[in-house]
Amino acid sequence: MSTPNPRVAKLADQIREVVAGTLERRVKAPRLGFVTITEVRLTGDSREATIFYTAMGDAQQVAGTAAALESAKGMLRSTVGKRLGLRYAPSLEFVPDATPETAKNIEDLLARAAASDAEVAKLAEGKAPAGEADPYRKHEEE
Template identity: 55%
Template sequence: MADAARARRVADRIHETVARLLQGRIKDPRLGFVTVTDVRVTGDLQQATVFYTVYGSDEDRRDSAAALRSATGLIRSEVGKALGIRLTPSLTFQLDALPTQARTFEDALAQARAKDEEIARSSAGATYAGEADPYKHEDRDEERADTDEDRGDRREGAEDTGQDRDAR
């Protein structure tokens, strides 16, 4: 097993080599506007997955995938020459789903923003159902304590009156 740093260097070299080949050497008319986004190499450096995106329609994506499959042998041999390691990794091309996921997230965020704006518009002239401030405050607690003490004085006075009756 190679260490993670070596695997990353090999992945970077594969990324550069594949991008250079797609830019200049591969002349397949089916190949659209392809961008290599990432390369991941297994720990034993035996397999590499090349992630790519294609600008265009679904048909352009299918055509580009077919062109990459047909050019895999040429690309692998060039990668082997560029790497200079004993075993050249086998290459797998995978359409990168990240742009599609990002678009989905952006659409969801736009819907949330629209919903928030709708709620803000509907609550613009609204008033509270109860008090404007439903929370307890210290000044109110002090007033309540004062009235509780007054009630306590009244109770003590009632008890005294009751004691006086018992003495009679």
């Protein structure tokens, strides 16, 4: 992946701030739960913005947050355009961020690996290796 254009990266960061602030102050949807905007990715021409978010709660609350974000999309797009002075406000797409689930999955795998290592270490206690202690062949100098 190439380094993004600095102007596009700055615009993406500004969009993240505007969307997060607008969600906090202006969107009063009862379905909107505790949501955090984690990242915004813009296309090279700045016409489309993919907004990654995390939402807290059970599956029903997360689904309600997704629906509230979808219904507020038009208002958020016009707010982004006005606040940033853009001639063409990018279209917005909200995508749930998979980072927390991925991190939890990795932590679970590491915990299982540590438990497995501890079990192997327990089984190996007091045991000696089969054969010689150093099983590798050594080339003797002549």
